[in-house]
Amino acid sequence: MDLGVGALPALNSVGHVAHCRRCLDGLPASLVEMDASRMAIAFYCLGTLDLTGSAERKISTTDRENWTEWIWAQYVGKPLRSRQRFIRLTPRLRRRLSLGSVRGPSTDGPHLIMTYCALLALAVLRDDYAALDRPALARMVGACQDADGGFATTPGAGDADLRMTYCAFVVCALLDDWSCIDLARALSYIHRCRSYEGGYGQTPRGESLGGPTYCALAALHLVPAEHARTPRARLQPVEWRATVRWLLQTQSGGGFAGRTNKVPDACYGFWCGAALSILGAGDLLDAHALGAFLARCQYKFGGISKAPGEHPDPYHTYLSIAAAAIVSPDPKWELQPLDPLINATLDTARWAKTHVRVTAPES
Amino acid sequence: MSAPTADDTTEHVFYAERPEWADVVPVVQYENIQPLAPIFYSPEYKDATDYFRGVVKIGEKSLRVLQLTETIIRLNPAHYSAWQYRYETLIAISAPLQPELVLSNTLTKASPKTYQVWHHRRLLLTALGDPAPELAFNEEVLKADAKNYHTWSHRQWLLAHFDQENLWADELPFIDGLLEDDVRNNSAWHHRFFVSFERGSNDDKDEAEAIVKRELAFAKEKIALAPNNSSAWNYLRGILDHSRVPYSTQAIFARQYIVDTVEPRGNDILDLENPPPSEGAELPCAAAIEFMADVHEASGNEGISEAVELWRSLADTHDTIRKRYWEYRIRNAVATTGKA
Numbered sequence: 236m237d238l239g240v241g242a243l244p245a246l247n248s249v250g251h252v253a254h255c256r257r258c259l260d261g262l263p264a265s266l267v268e269m270d271a272s273r274m275a276i277a278f279y280c281l282g283t284l285d286l287t288g289s290a291e292r293k294i295s296t297t298d299r300e301n302w303t304e305w306i307w308a309q310y311v312g313k314p315l316r317s318r319q320r321f322i323r324l325t326p327r328l329r330r331r332l333s334l335g336s337v338r339g340p341s342t343d344g345p346h347l348i349m350t351y352c353a354l355l356a357l358a359v360l361r362d363d364y365a366a367l368d369r370p371a372l373a374r375m376v377g378a379c380q381d382a383d384g385g386f387a388t389t390p391g392a393g394d395a396d397l398r399m400t401y402c403a404f405v406v407c408a409l410l411d412d413w414s415c416i417d418l419a420r421a422l423s424y425i426h427r428c429r430s431y432e433g434g435y436g437q438t439p440r441g442e443s444l445g446g447p448t449y450c451a452l453a454a455l456h457l458v459p460a461e462h463a464r465t466p467r468a469r470l471q472p473v474e475w476r477a478t479v480r481w482l483l484q485t486q487s488g489g490g491f492a493g494r495t496n497k498v499p500d501a502c503y504g505f506w507c508g509a510a511l512s513i514l515g516a517g518d519l520l521d522a523h524a525l526g527a528f529l530a531r532c533q534y535k536f537g538g539i540s541k542a543p544g545e546h547p548d549p550y551h552t553y554l555s556i557a558a559a560a561i562v563s564p565d566p567k568w569e570l571q572p573l574d575p576l577i578n579a580t581l582d583t584a585r586w587a588k589t590h591v592r593v594t595a596p597e598s
Numbered sequence: 599m600s601a602p603t604a605d606d607t608t609e610h611v612f613y614a615e616r617p618e619w620a621d622v623v624p625v626v627q628y629e630n631i632q633p634l635a636p637i638f639y640s641p642e643y644k645d646a647t648d649y650f651r652g653v654v655k656i657g658e659k660s661l662r663v664l665q666l667t668e669t670i671i672r673l674n675p676a677h678y679s680a681w682q683y684r685y686e687t688l689i690a691i692s693a694p695l696q697p698e699l700v701l702s703n704t705l706t707k708a709s710p711k712t713y714q715v716w717h718h719r720r721l722l723l724t725a726l727g728d729p730a731p732e733l734a735f736n737e738e739v740l741k742a743d744a745k746n747y748h749t750w751s752h753r754q755w756l757l758a759h760f761d762q763e764n765l766w767a768d769e770l771p772f773i774d775g776l777l778e779d780d781v782r783n784n785s786a787w788h789h790r791f792f793v794s795f796e797r798g799s800n801d802d803k804d805e806a807e808a809i810v811k812r813e814l815a816f817a818k819e820k821i822a823l824a825p826n827n828s829s830a831w832n833y834l835r836g837i838l839d840h841s842r843v844p845y846s847t848q849a850i851f852a853r854q855y856i857v858d859t860v861e862p863r864g865n866d867i868l869d870l871e872n873p874p875p876s877e878g879a880e881l882p883c884a885a886a887i888e889f890m891a892d893v894h895e896a897s898g899n900e901g902i903s904e905a906v907e908l909w910r911s912l913a914d915t916h917d918t919i920r921k922r923y924w925e926y927r928i929r930n931a932v933a934t935t936g937k938a
Contacts, residue, residue, distance in 0.1 A: 259635055262638070267643055268712070271677055273635045280635065304630050354635075394713065430788065438751055441747075441788075443788070483923050486919055489919075494825070495829050496783070519920075530603055
């Protein structure tokens with residue numbers, strides 16, 4: 236039997252792009268809790284433009300220049316305290332920003348998740364990373380690693396969870412440098428987050444949850460072949476079976492729930508769908524049912540919400556579209572193919588891989 | 599010494615208008631002409647964060663910094679730098695941490711889904727070294743949301759980090775209560791697994807076996823009450839996987855749940871090891887069919903055709919959303935054994 240019964244509603248790409256454009260232009264004061272994660276919002280919004288094939292058309296040269304400048308302005312040049320001295324301000328960046336000495340736009344220290352988001356946002360904007368101090372970036376990632384193998388948001392913060400392990404592994408993959416972290420310990424940390432249900436918890440001993448399960452599996456599969464023999468670098472067959480089973484079990488009513496017995500939420504279409512895709516089991520989920528659920532989460536004026544009838548936001552908009560890009564419930568949705576490990580379109584992921592690892596000539 | 603509070607019941611005075619802050623030069627946030635996703639900050643937030651940047655710039659750590667960071671945290675509990683600087687200030691000026699924990703109670707209850715409030719609490723508890731009252735507080739937060747991931751993580755951290763007998767003592771009755779309220783609360787099931795099997799300090803083989811027996815009985819009793827409960831079935835599987843006990847040991851139990859209707863109960867003695875489905879239970883139970891198929895598959899060649907039949911019924915009737923998965927299981931089993 237063909238599961239693709241009945242045509243899916245259209246994907247309102249124009250509306251979703253408009254929603255993201257609005258968010259890029261400004262957010263109301265009520266969203267002040269997003270203040271420290273504006274880079275993530277930028278990543279989701281630019282990513283939505285990219286996945287819908289609108290990045291070229293909808294971003295003017297002026298926007299591109301201004302946004303790129305803003306992102307680089309968040310690059311931590313001047314450390315708050317000596318222990319946070321990992322990213323050095325290069326003379327080239329100094330010139331580029333024409334500020335003489337940069338005082339960061341806020342007092343925030345460097346943050347591993349925001350670093351990941353910034354690198355990918357810059358890739359969408361096709362920046363050349365000329366201002367990036369690669370050795371300093373590698374040191375920063377290494378400095379975030381704790382003795383138990385986990386990664387903190389900022390060095391010494393002690394708030395490790397799998398989100399930062401994933402971000403650290405992406406940065407290592409983009410830099411093509413795994414020497415800056417203790418890989419064996421990092422893999423052991425990932426393994427300790429595995430739960431009896433087959434998924435991964437946010438931290439060791441945690442309940443199986445879709446987001447961390449994606450982070451764990453993507454991280455494992457980012458480890459290059461030459462390190463694949465490091466213990467725990469890949470799932471054992473018995474683990475693979477349990478994880479695929481658990482991930483598929485969370486599909487309920489079309490969408491995916493983040494945990495057993497929870498209601499579906501659009502974002503888990505990505506976290507669970509991409510995790511299955513990474514495991515080579517993407518064809519085992521019900522793509523049509525997922526597409527139908529995501530379509531119902533579309534807000535009438537653009538944007539996608541976590542569940543039907545809720546208000547949209549960039550996070551759920553991007554992840555829903557990214558999920559659809561992976562499982563392709565309907566070819567008419569016309570989305571760019573996604574790299575499930577880096578979480579960017581194939582072109583953008585390729586751009587990031589090519590340009591982050593190249594050391595810029597000293598100027 | 600007690601920190602002045604920035605309680606929002608008092609009228610807000612901008613830091614720019616407070617004489618005692620006149621010596622600090624506020625630092626405005628740099629934004630170029632077209633920042634990405636700018637937030638239209640409230641005047642209170644802008645004022646406080648301008649002064650925060652000013653304070654950080656000169657590296658001041660003082661009592662008034664506690665007041666300032668509290669203002670910011672109340673406006674934006676996800677401001678990780680304000681939290682971080684606040685904690686460093688508390689330590690630098692040797693501020694008493696007990697009142698800080700009391701303040702944290704309020705802030706945690708107000709924003710239980712924010713990472714930073716829990717992380718701050720963890721730092722305080724580590725420094726204070728007195729975990730006992732924390733379980734009661736945690737329970738209070740769970741009352742408002744029994745599935746809050748942060749609250750549960752925090753509880754698990756507390757138990758594992760301090761690893762004190764008195765902390766572990768009442769965990770099972772506590773979970774019993776939560777599962778009586780909602781037998782599908784997967785967080786409670788997960789916590790039960792953690793408490794029963796992941797404590798790590800148990801080397802006694804006999805005791806370990808007794809725990810497995812006790813937990814199998816518990817899971818089966820809960821399945822009997824509400825068979826269509828993935829949490830309980832996952833728990834049952836988890837115990838068996840963890841203790842390397844074959845699924846076939848539970849076949850008599852599971853088989854009662856793959857029939858179409860509850861079999862009428864005679865006057866014969868109830869098999870306590872294998873509780874039957876409660877009257878009115880919705881049968882057949884997909885999780886039981888999956889379980890029995892696994893039992894048959896593990897039994898080798900002769901079991902495969904029975905397993906295939908069960909997977910077929912899941913694919914076509916009882917769990918159609920996972921049709922592709924059940925068909926994959928059929929293909930996989932047939933390919934492995936060469937038998938349909």
